[in-house]
Amino acid sequence: MSAGTGSDNLPWWATAVLLPVINVVLALIVSALVILAIGENPLGAMWTMVQGALGTSEGLGYTLYYATSLIFTALAVAVAFHGGLFNIGGEGQAYLGGLGVGLVCLAVGNMPWYLVLPLSVLGGAAFGALWGAIPGYLQAYRGSHIVITTIMFNFIASSLMVYLMVNVLIRPGQMSPESAPFDKATFLPLVQDMAAAIGIQMNPSPLNFSLFLALAACVLVWAFIWHTRWGFALRTVGANENAARYAGIDPKKVIILAMALSGALAGLLGVNEIHGVQHRLLLNFPAGMGFTGIAVALMGRNHPAGIVPAAILFGMLYQGGTELIFDYPSISRELVVVIQGVVILFAGALEHMFRPALIRLFTPKPAGVSR
């Protein structure tokens, strides 16, 4: 699986900017056709989406809140990608990560949030890492295919969580499977309150401190992949396992490490969702963000610098999609899911269709050849 820059003579910006832009434009054209088929005005609908996502401080807050979750799950996909692994298990790893975060938050009582945060990050990362490392181990040492195992682990995670929420963690005397709420002291600060402290007025939104955690994770992942020995080993295994073995790298260890790290990153979604917003454990909080992370990572070319704008774009789609249904009742917010699928198709599965065309466009024609 090619992950990142190719060896052809395309200028860097064609790969990093032009290709993703072409992918998005095509995806938007496809969704415009869907809107047309429904009998609505695509331009009007898209304008409503952009306005809903960026037009108000509330909309912007929601956009960035969705983007925060997506940065975590996309980084998870990207780390695995660089190791030559396709991790479809982000959803399950995020689910388990949220469990880790929730258990920490329930256990700490009324500790202040800044002391809880490192613990909840550890809890989420550890549970997510475990749920990623097991498929990694099974691929490295038992030869099972990572894709199938991670799909199965998504379902197992879902069953496990239902069991735990219904039988173990449910708040006594309550019908819906939700845990007791966390103590108010542990709540992560909301960005609107932080902004108010420095005199900026923002409307309420769930955007919280996790955003900064996500940005820090981007920097750390970038440093890890391109500026550490382990990151080098990871990329070497991803590019050519045999070459890695000859160079003295143990691909088995690298695969487990990559999957653990990938799972840990996906698990941090729980910090945003559970520690930052829900303040209790509940069912189905990853809400497909683990899968959307695949689209975000593919669009961001598996590089943190690409993942951040791609995550914001998908955050806009999510938030804009919720706004859309008020003005266009016949369009449902699943339109975002269509766009997401088309982006994965164009940026992922059909990447070999666009690249050669671009290469032809950029390769100067040899002089003197004429037909």
Place this chain on the structure above:
Amino acid sequence: MIDSYFWLLSLLDSTLRLATPLLLAALAGFYSERAGVVDIGLEGKMLMAAFAAAATAAATGSAGLGLLAAIGASLALALLHGFACITHRGNQVVSGVALNIVAMGLTAVLGNAWFEMGGRTPNLPASARFGELTLPLAETLHGIPVLGSLYYELISGHNILVYLALVLVPVTAWIAYRTRFGLRLRAVGENPAAVDTAGISVPALRYQAVLIAGLLCGIAGAYLSTAQGAGFQTNMTAGKGYLALAALILGKWKPVPTLLACLLFAAADALQTRLQGVVMPGLGEVPVQLIEALPYLLTVLLLAGFVGKAIPPKASGRPYVKER
């Protein structure tokens, strides 16, 4: 005694009903994967087909037209998969994931826009569904103890698609192991270069395999919404495509073992609804979630070689690049 006999019959009866879509999808996966094209997109094709069948049946009142629409919709996705994976040598897993997500979104968006029922399609009347067939003599033999009720309750009284799915197992085995096409199909999944050397087109074979998979997923989808159910519901496949994939792996990419795996998974499913809240002596209440997760756990253990060993077709997942 009589009671538990009828309990068992009804359990087996639901097992058969629940196994049918799994079986059709797993056989679809069989053709695709034995030809070397990984098909994560069974789920999406089934979902799209289920929607097309229900929408068409609701509009025309004909289950047959619904089935045709389902097959058409599923074939369209299969062609897209082939275009990405065979023609453009894209990543097969990524393409499958993309198709699943597109199908999930598109069915919800179109369903909501066309029928304005929150993504559902209208309830289909019996005339627009595949009805239950009473096999010959079922009524007459009903009175015979044990065997009569076995025939009446379990073997008779299913819709045509159930029988079709069961017949397709030996048919598939025959095609795969007794025909020229089957030999080539299996060869192209193990060693496409050899097939190419023999002067047979690898892309053409793989396209045929992918299209057969599309056809079977189409039938599976139509079964869900116009035979087992009476209309489409958002995300009504609910992971059945992945479960079928698991059954195919558990069946080691062979038709008859795959049938057994489908029956096992379906039995677990049928049992789970019946065991809800039942207290087993000595065990306490059986956690239904454990039974629910059992197929997935089994697949993981099998793939890891802890319970037997499943070896996928050698060339599966790898695009074929002709040597120049």
